[in-house]
Amino acid sequence: MDTENGTRWLSDEEQRAWRAHLEVSRLLMHQLERDLQPFGLTNNDYEILVNLSESEDHRMRMSDLATATLQSKSRLSHQITRMETAGLVRRENCESDRRGLFAVLTDQGWETMREVAPHHVASVREHFIDLLPPEDLKALHAALAPIAKRLRTTRGRV
Numbered sequence: 001m002d003t004e005n006g007t008r009w010l011s012d013e014e015q016r017a018w019r020a021h022l023e024v025s026r027l028l029m030h031q032l033e034r035d036l037q038p039f040g041l042t043n044n045d046y047e048i049l050v051n052l053s054e055s056e057d058h059r060m061r062m063s064d065l066a067t068a069t070l071q072s073k074s075r076l077s078h079q080i081t082r083m084e085t086a087g088l089v090r091r092e093n094c095e096s097d098r099r100g101l102f103a104v105l106t107d108q109g110w111e112t113m114r115e116v117a118p119h120h121v122a123s124v125r126e127h128f129i130d131l132l133p134p135e136d137l138k139a140l141h142a143a144l145a146p147i148a149k150r151l152r153t154t155r156g157r158v
Helices: 012-039 043-053 062-068 073-085 107-127 134-155
Strands: 059-061 089-094 097-105
Touching: 012 043, 012 107, 043 059, 043 062, 043 073, 043 089, 043 097, 043 107, 059 062, 062 073, 062 097, 073 089, 097 107
Parallel strands: none
Antiparallel strands: 059 097, 089 097
């Protein structure tokens, strides 16, 4: 629908789809966070642990980790400080760039990942994957992939 200012308002169907997406996103993230609480982790903690556990030598430059987790450098720095206190990660200087820092997964962080990952996957299955038939999951991925690509490009990270 167009109005006097050229605004393309959402149709009823578009509005329903948009609001359903918002509601599912919020509720799912809230539930996944609740399921991580018994382990003393937040969704942000878990995402950082995943990124580090999947990186070469279980380390990432702080700037790359900030980009990967969609966090500002200062917010990530506070997050890493908290995770250092918990013994999950440590910072190391970058030999090739004196200003650069690495976030490194500790042995305790790796063991935490190994303990938590099966529970997190079970939570993702229970609250998302297993609620959709395979053909809907495939269609959902096909629908969301171009949106993610566009947003990554807009953000400057392809």
